Amino acid sequence: MKTGLEPYYELWENISARITGAIANVKTVKLSGAEAREEQRLDRESAYAYDVYVKRIRTAQSYYIWQSLLSNLSKSMVLGYGGWLVLLHRLTPGDVVMFAAYLDRLFAPVDSLNNIAVSLQQHLISLNRAIRLRDEGPVEEPGPDLAPGPGKVEFRNVSFSYIPGREVLKGLNITLEAGKTTALAGPSGAGKTTTADLLLKLFEPTGGDITIDGHSIAEAGPAAVRRAIGVVATDGAVFRGTLAENIRYKRPDATIEEVKAAAMAAGLARLLERLPEGLETEIGENGVGLSVGERQRLQIARVLADKPRLLVLDEATANLDYATELEFKQSLLNLNPRPTTLIIAHRYTMIKEADYVYILNDGQVVEEGTPAELLAANGWFTQLARQSGQPVAQGDGLTGL
Numbered sequence: 001m002k003t004g005l006e007p008y009y010e011l012w013e014n015i016s017a018r019i020t021g022a023i024a025n026v027k028t029v030k031l032s033g034a035e036a037r038e039e040q041r042l043d044r045e046s047a048y049a050y051d052v053y054v055k056r057i058r059t060a061q062s063y064y065i066w067q068s069l070l071s072n073l074s075k076s077m078v079l080g081y082g083g084w085l086v087l088l089h090r091l092t093p094g095d096v097v098m099f100a101a102y103l104d105r106l107f108a109p110v111d112s113l114n115n116i117a118v119s120l121q122q123h124l125i126s127l128n129r130a131i132r133l134r135d136e137g138p139v140e141e142p143g144p145d146l147a148p149g150p151g152k153v154e155f156r157n158v159s160f161s162y163i164p165g166r167e168v169l170k171g172l173n174i175t176l177e178a179g180k181t182t183a184l185a186g187p188s189g190a191g192k193t194t195t196a197d198l199l200l201k202l203f204e205p206t207g208g209d210i211t212i213d214g215h216s217i218a219e220a221g222p223a224a225v226r227r228a229i230g231v232v233a234t235d236g237a238v239f240r241g242t243l244a245e246n247i248r249y250k251r252p253d254a255t256i257e258e259v260k261a262a263a264m265a266a267g268l269a270r271l272l273e274r275l276p277e278g279l280e281t282e283i284g285e286n287g288v289g290l291s292v293g294e295r296q297r298l299q300i301a302r303v304l305a306d307k308p309r310l311l312v313l314d315e316a317t318a319n320l321d322y323a324t325e326l327e328f329k330q331s332l333l334n335l336n337p338r339p340t341t342l343i344i345a346h347r348y349t350m351i352k353e354a355d356y357v358y359i360l361n362d363g364q365v366v367e368e369g370t371p372a373e374l375l376a377a378n379g380w381f382t383q384l385a386r387q388s389g390q391p392v393a394q395g396d397g398l399t400g401l
Helices: 006-024 026-031 035-087 095-135 193-198 222-227 244-247 255-263 269-274 290-305 322-331 371-377 381-386
Strands: 152-165 166-176 181-185 207-212 230-233 310-314 342-345 358-360 363-369
Touching: 006 026, 006 035, 026 035, 152 230, 166 181, 166 193, 166 207, 166 342, 166 363, 181 193, 181 381, 193 310, 193 322, 193 342, 222 230, 222 255, 230 342, 244 290, 255 269, 255 290, 290 322, 358 371, 358 381, 363 371, 363 381, 371 381
Parallel strands: 181 342, 181 358, 230 310, 310 342
Antiparallel strands: 152 166, 152 207, 358 363
């Protein structure tokens, strides 16, 4: 069902999106000195949309003018001709008034139908969107829970493409041993985060299979898979509410003692000392009032309070200083039982203590082994160690998380 108004409403949606994007990224806009450019772009798009709006109003007004003109002209003709017939004694004044009243009753429904047609066109656009969403079906189908188990994960010949014909992952085969820490490293764009997203069922593989304890996650519900996995990422959200509510976000039944222990293990002790209400302190939208590092620690505390079966750390310590990173790694060692952990990082200090490391490049495993084995191989991993300024001698503190 097309109304012809879709481009008009899409135009205003684009302007709304432009304004929302500029406000959401106001810091980047200001730091880039792009205020004038954004203002000019918005002025240009708004001016065009306003011109289109004015043209629509003029078209509508011209229609109403002609409709009103036709209505009044018809009445004038009835009254004029009727008056002439009254003078000729062929009609009575009452007959003329009756005809004029009938004419009003004729045009009133026409006016109503016109208003209904305009309103119907506007609502048809919303109806079309609703039908399109219904036809697309649910984004995620419910499914059964994961079977209990130690948490061994296997990627079996997994392939994935965002765009058909352009593979991001190409026959990926990796294993995350239960209770062990496995690291994914490699240059930007190698497919590391995509690998984690597939494990979290944010996307479905275009080929191959992913299993947890031998059971394909394709058969499990997305919510069930995600309940078993804790995630700490650089872009994780902080919600409006208290610190305690944020830490409890994934596990609302966590006790205050567990929340406090998670906060301390995540390195939030100084923050809690600074805040007069401690864990009950209200924080703003997106963690307003917290530093980048404190927001990162808050995410870590959320995961520690959840005690997940599997743990994904996607650049989890990118915004932490070295001392806090050490505290975080120690807190992971204290988790009981130890979760199966997947580390995605560019920091050698985070990767070097993994039990096993896979180096990805162009969606494929190009190196794999223990950190000591990879150092001895003198490949990409060794280059990363040298760039970090860390010693590359075999056996240098590779204790395993």
